[in-house]
Amino acid sequence: MKTTISTAVVASILASAAMAADKSVTIASWGGSYQEAQSKALFEPAAANTGVEVKQETYGGMSDVRLQVSSGQVTLDIVASGSGSAARAAAEGLLEKLDYGVIDVSNFYPTLYSDYCVGGDVFSTVYAWNTDTFGEDGPQSWADFFDVEKFPGKRAYRGKVAGALEPAILADGVAPEDVYEVLGSEEGIERALNKIRELKPHIDVFWTSGAQHAQLMKDGEVDMTTGWNGRFDNAKKDGAKVAYSFNQALLDYDCFAIPKGAPNKDVAMEFLNEISKPEYQDDLPKYITYGPTNKAAYDTGEITADVAAGLPSSPDNAAKQVPVSLDWYAEWETIAAEMYQEMLTE
Incomplete structure (x- = not known):
């Protein structure tokens, strides 16, 4: 019997293969249980699914980015940041503008991403x-x-x-x-x-x-x-x-940003799109009691009603907040x- 593969499946396989070809990103976050949760829910599964090599580091925040950008020695491709810190860093010219033609935020709360930082958790x-x-x-x-x-x-x-x-x-x-x-x-x-x-x-x-x-x-x-x-x-x-x-x-929210002059900027954009998908974000609450930024993560069945009731970004809780x-x-x-x-x- 002849097996047919849909055009969409073929396109997905080819896209993943193209993304993986000798591609890597270096991601910096804050270490501890927070980065461990990010790694288990987002970074490691996305790396496995795309074939992109992910190198993880810990860092001291946007002061490290400022030093790298000012010296012209940028080694980080993606950094985790508080939303306020990212806003200030963007105003200083330390971050790349994100391409939302690549990063799909159509199911994000509109207040949980900006031109320079895309939400990772709430x-x-x-x-x-x-x-x-x-x-x-x-x-x-x-x-x-x-x-x-x-x-x-x-x-x-x-x-x-x-x-x-x-x-x-x-x-x-x-x-x-x-x-x-x-x-x-x-x-x-x-x-x-x-x-x-x-x-x-x-x-x-x-x-x-x-x-x-x-x-x-x-x-x-x-x-x-x-x-x-x-x-x-x-x-x-x-x-x-x-x-x-x-x-x-x-x-x-905490978010992900790309330092100005990141060596793998294009791969970083693609990787941010990957980890913004609901099938990754719905795993975050398994490791840390923060909510996903992608609303569709509440529709996959992974987040139970009891768990959602305790998460900041669940629709009922978000509606009560400023x-x-x-x-x-x-x-x-x-x-x-x-x-x-x-x-x-x-």
Whole structure:
């Protein structure tokens, strides 16, 4: 019996073979359990399916990219980055513009990619509370988080400006859709700072890392804190009495960028397209409690309803949140950071 192979299958085989021909990419990420999750869900399967050789490194962030680009000695083809860091690096001219004719983002949330960085995973800045203090009936809005009469107790708050002003301006009554318009002036930033000043007598710790805010909850040192959902999930697994809500949370993402002058830029574009597909992204939650950026990953059957209920980018949870504005951070972060540090030292 004669077997026929569809034109589409032939085209796919030829495309993979063409992509693999003596091709490699060097990818840098942050190491630890995060890079391990990326490697297992994205990098290794994509390498196996395309034949592209993937070399992995760990790096210190965009400062390493800046050094490579400025010296003309670029060795990295793809780097993992926070969305805000990527926005600033792009503004500095450190990144290649991504080709969305090659990278298919048709099923991505529109706020989870930019001209210079394509989303790799989604996380949320949330308010979390100690369930020994408040049970399951903790705060359900940023106004609740700032209400020390309704919810008395010790707070912890972000010690850096990223993710610090939005909760304050929401607590001050600004509608979610107007947050960045209001923050788009020094007067608006000062309004948010004034709200934090009101809370400051009740803030015991201004945290500076995810490990720190998770430890504060594990040790029961504070009754409430801001922080990243994945860190609280891990803390809860370790026995922390902690709960959080996605309502009014800040929807943010980590992304992949290509340094300016990357030696394998074209292969990097193709590889980013590959790892953006739902059949890779639906494996991420198996290794880390961050959500996929490709909405179609929720339709493959790999992510159960129970798992989806705990992921920031699931449709139900995403609808409750405020997407972080990279345009705002690119324009205002430097000024806002200076004003924030002044407030911290008052």
